[in-house]
Amino acid sequence: MAVTIVTHTQTSPPVCFPTQARPVRLVARNLQAGQTLEAHHHAWGQLTYTPNGMLQVVAEESVWFVPPMRAIWIPPAITHEVRPLTATHLRVIHIHADHSPLSSPHCIVLEVSNLLKELIASMEQLDEPGPRENHLSQVIMDELQAAKPLPIYLPMPKDKRLKSLCELLLADPASNDTLEVLANKVGASSRTLTRLFEQELSMGFGTWRQQMRLARTTPLIASGLSIAQVAAELGYTSQSAFSAMFKKTFGESPSAFFNK
Known part of the structure; x- marks a missing residue:
């Protein structure tokens, strides 16, 4: 299988940087198997989620596997590489470091509840900031705090x-x-x-x-x-x-x- 390296700036859609005013932002993109997002890091936390497809994430000298309807929480400043194992609908939630919903300094694979799935889908439909984005963001944070961790990684x-x-x-x-x-x-x-x-x-x-x-x-x-x-x-x-x-x-x- 051919592997395509995709840099974080090469063909990516505009990055939604989280801010204090808008601490939760979503980036949606579709990737084919073999399209690898090269190793990078950033100042905010990231929830990488796929409703369809399977992901492999390399971070912290471990390999993390993310099946459909699961997500991986990547804390701020953690260098990570994302490798789709199949055609994947990638949905990435960027969360400002000051608003991190999880205290763990390490990556965690999480169950995605039906409510969290719908919240992420709703965030994708938003065109501009406002009270609805604020409300959705807060419930997303609550759902992440309640999400069940899964041992799908290999140190x-x-x-x-x-x-x-x-x-x-x-x-x-x-x-x-x-x-x-x-x-x-x-x-x-x-x-x-x-x-x-x-x-x-x-x-x-x-x-x-x-x-x-x-x-x-x-x-x-x-x-x-x-x-x-x-x-x-x-x-x-x-x-x-x-x-x-x-x-x-x-x-x-x-x-x-x-x-x-």
Whole structure:
């Protein structure tokens, strides 16, 4: 698939900069798969949302996956790159740093409620500032504060040995090799790698592997694979085993999650 790099100023529509008077502004654009918004940052926070399509966002040395009807909150000053995995209706809410609805200094993938979906659609119809924009903006802030966070991201390490191990698993997500076997492949002891997982990624090896498989689910679904095929690609013995793990994490089946 060809990749088109789109700079933040190249073919973008006029940027709606948030201000104290208008702290919530919306930019709407449609992107094709392969059109990448190059790495950039800005002084305001950003909610990146897609009602249709799937996104991959690279930020904070992690990869974040954003399915339809979800959004990613990107705090001010965080460098981020946006990669559509499919044709995508991109809707970006810029929020002034002084009015940030979320206190977390890190990116978060959020559920988008039906109300928030309609609020964003209503913002898109506005032509000029006024009381309606103010009211919609306030309710958007309230909905973001109440939104459910989702663990759809994959932290990546800096240490070369640990990075090599993680890349082995990313290349073969169905692998069920033990940490000891993988340690031999990357030239480090399992004890050292266990320590590095906790130090660099704040999680154990087993948790990271499950997180990796969950993260890989989104692009596999985007490529058109069935749930059964995705389960096989990720090393699960059956579709039901994969679905049980997915439901335990997200509270609903993969079919329900991706068909909203």
